[in-house]
Amino acid sequence: MAAILLDPLAAIGRATLGACRTVGDVALFALEAVSHLVRPPFYGRLFWHAFIEVAWFSLPVVALTAVFTGMVLALQSYTGFARFNAQSAIASVVVISLVRELGPVLAALMVAGRIGASFAAEIGTMRVTDQIDALTTLSTNPMKYLVAPRLLAATIALPLLVLVADVLGVMGGWLIGTLKLGFVSAAYLKSTFDFLQTGDVISGLVKAAVFGFIIALMGTWCGYRSKGGAQGVGGATTSAVVASSILILALDYVLTEIFFAQ
Amino acid sequence: MSTANTPKIRMRGVKKAFGPKRVLDGVDLDVAAGQGMVILGGSGSGKSVTIKCILGLIEPDEGVIEIDGVDVLKLPRRERESLGDRIGMLFQNGALFDSLPVWENVCFKLLAQNRITRAQARDKAVEVLAQVGLAETVGDLSPSELSGGMQKRVALARAIAAQPDIIFFDEPTTGLDPIMGAVIDGLIVDCVRRLGATAVSITHDMASARRIGETAAMIHKGRIVWTGPAGNLGHSGNAMVDQFANGEREGPIQMELRR
Ligand SMILES: Nc1ncnc2c1ncn2[C@@H]1O[C@H](COP(=O)(O)OP(=O)(O)O)[C@@H](O)[C@H]1O
Numbered sequence: 271m272a273a274i275l276l277d278p279l280a281a282i283g284r285a286t287l288g289a290c291r292t293v294g295d296v297a298l299f300a301l302e303a304v305s306h307l308v309r310p311p312f313y314g315r316l317f318w319h320a321f322i323e324v325a326w327f328s329l330p331v332v333a334l335t336a337v338f339t340g341m342v343l344a345l346q347s348y349t350g351f352a353r354f355n356a357q358s359a360i361a362s363v364v365v366i367s368l369v370r371e372l373g374p375v376l377a378a379l380m381v382a383g384r385i386g387a388s389f390a391a392e393i394g395t396m397r398v399t400d401q402i403d404a405l406t407t408l409s410t411n412p413m414k415y416l417v418a419p420r421l422l423a424a425t426i427a428l429p430l431l432v433l434v435a436d437v438l439g440v441m442g443g444w445l446i447g448t449l450k451l452g453f454v455s456a457a458y459l460k461s462t463f464d465f466l467q468t469g470d471v472i473s474g475l476v477k478a479a480v481f482g483f484i485i486a487l488m489g490t491w492c493g494y495r496s497k498g499g500a501q502g503v504g505g506a507t508t509s510a511v512v513a514s515s516i517l518i519l520a521l522d523y524v525l526t527e528i529f530f531a532q
Numbered sequence: 533m534s535t536a537n538t539p540k541i542r543m544r545g546v547k548k549a550f551g552p553k554r555v556l557d558g559v560d561l562d563v564a565a566g567q568g569m570v571i572l573g574g575s576g577s578g579k580s581v582t583i584k585c586i587l588g589l590i591e592p593d594e595g596v597i598e599i600d601g602v603d604v605l606k607l608p609r610r611e612r613e614s615l616g617d618r619i620g621m622l623f624q625n626g627a628l629f630d631s632l633p634v635w636e637n638v639c640f641k642l643l644a645q646n647r648i649t650r651a652q653a654r655d656k657a658v659e660v661l662a663q664v665g666l667a668e669t670v671g672d673l674s675p676s677e678l679s680g681g682m683q684k685r686v687a688l689a690r691a692i693a694a695q696p697d698i699i700f701f702d703e704p705t706t707g708l709d710p711i712m713g714a715v716i717d718g719l720i721v722d723c724v725r726r727l728g729a730t731a732v733s734i735t736h737d738m739a740s741a742r743r744i745g746e747t748a749a750m751i752h753k754g755r756i757v758w759t760g761p762a763g764n765l766g767h768s769g770n771a772m773v774d775q776f777a778n779g780e781r782e783g784p785i786q787m788e789l790r791r
């Protein structure tokens with residue numbers, strides 16, 4: 271009788287403990303990696319390599335996402351706002367939703383798919399083929415060599431990508447606005463910039479930096495902790511993408527709450 | 533602290549469990565300076581874990597590990613890391629960095645320690661590759677372009693390039709044909725002799741064990757069950773060792789075929 275009652279409780283307890291252990295491990299991992307960013311030696315070459323990988327090679331997919339999102343936003347808000355004769359608000363709706371929310375979140379989700387997966391796969395493969403242990407025996411700290419440059423690169427690259435996404439998204443909205451919805455180009459652009467505040471842009475870029483850090487952290491952590499051959503690396507890759515996507519959406523709420531709750 | 537009689541490596545009562553699985557159950561091992569020691573044992577008997585403990589890649593649960601009479605497990609992290617500067621390791625599957633060309637693999641440690649510049653590293657790599665019988669052109673290839681035997685040689689070159697005074701070889705000849713195995717053994721013996729290093733090798737190839745080892749130790753169920761001259765393998769008088777060395781099915785070692 272007692273067992274029937276206690277077994278589920280024990281299971282819940284175990285799951286909770288497991289979750290706490292994981293969160294603690296990720297936090298310590300992040301702390302250690304960040305501490306390596308301020309202690310020499312620095313691996314500029316590896317940072318640059320990771321930066322190009324995150325920023326440059328994510329550009330096409332982020333750009334496409336941004337343009338289409340801007341176009342869809344303009345179209346959707348038009349069909350909605352026309353019912354209230356509020357078409358003039360479209361430009362500002364497009365720019366505000368892009369800069370505050372959709373730019374950072376969508377860019378981060380796209381990058382999470384690309385970069386989270388590739389970091390996890392690269393580092394996971396190095397783990398299961400003993401390359402990480404080999405680094406240690408070759409007088410090189412693997413956290414400093416593999417994790418720290420990737421964390422820094424993604425944290426810097428994401429805001430830059432989001433900046434591009436913001437511009438391209440507004441352009442997408444402007445295209446639809448002028449070509450399809452009959453706005454005058456100058457008027458559309460004027461109302462775009464009239465309503466945009468520096469705070470909106472900055473909050474979006476801060477979000478982007480946080481998301482970039484999270485993507486690289488989950489990618490490297492899942493890879494670093496992977497075990498069990500090819501299957502383990504596959505699992506690490508999936509976990510990295512899933513975990514960073516969920517964290518991006520959850521943290522987006524938290525950050526929005528912090529920025530705009532008054 | 534360290535006298536002429538201090539063993540280079542001394543392990544006492546080293547234990548390690550992964551979850552419920554006990555892998556090392558009190559390993560005692562002495563390796564004299566300049567000695568070639570081979571560790572024998574069945575697959576999964578904990579040979580790799582033993583040397584990973586010495587290297588500091590795995591933290592033992594209990595026990596003492598001394599290098600030159602210094603208890604490495606008690607050292608602060610920084611000093612322990614710097615101890616690794618004098619140790620070389622050839623991993624079971626090579627563990628070459630496939631993102632780097634061969635020459636950078638070979639000189640990785642020297643570059644990491646800032647002992648040479650990148651420009652010098654290429655020349656140095658050519659020199660070390662020559663010591664393991666590889667041509668200069670191999671330096672510019674990627675590890676994935678090499679055959680198994682060449683990868684082992686590059687891994688050997690990487691292990692010796694920084695002139696360590698202790699070198700570990702984890703199954704250096706496993707997966708190679710017998711001739712290539714003999715070649716690698718020869719290279720190992722040459723390199724170790726040239727460096728005057730202490731060498732600890734893991735193998736389950738008896739011919740290889742006799743070629744590269746002076747002393748042999750047999751590990752079984754997480755303990756060292758026998759230590760003796762490598763030449764005696766097969767007629768040591770210890771039933772377990774002789775069964776293992778001669779590859780007999782019947783004997784004190786019962787392989788766990790089903791688990
Ligand atoms: N990091 C690890 N985590 C869990 N189990 C491990 C780990 N490393 C080794 N083991 C287990 O320890 C046992 C001994 O492994 P190992 O020392 O690699 O064997 P071998 O003697 O063949 O080199 C194996 O059963 C292996 O599954």
Ligand SMILES: [Mg+2]
Pocket residue numbers: 579580581624702
């Ligand atoms: Mg092994």
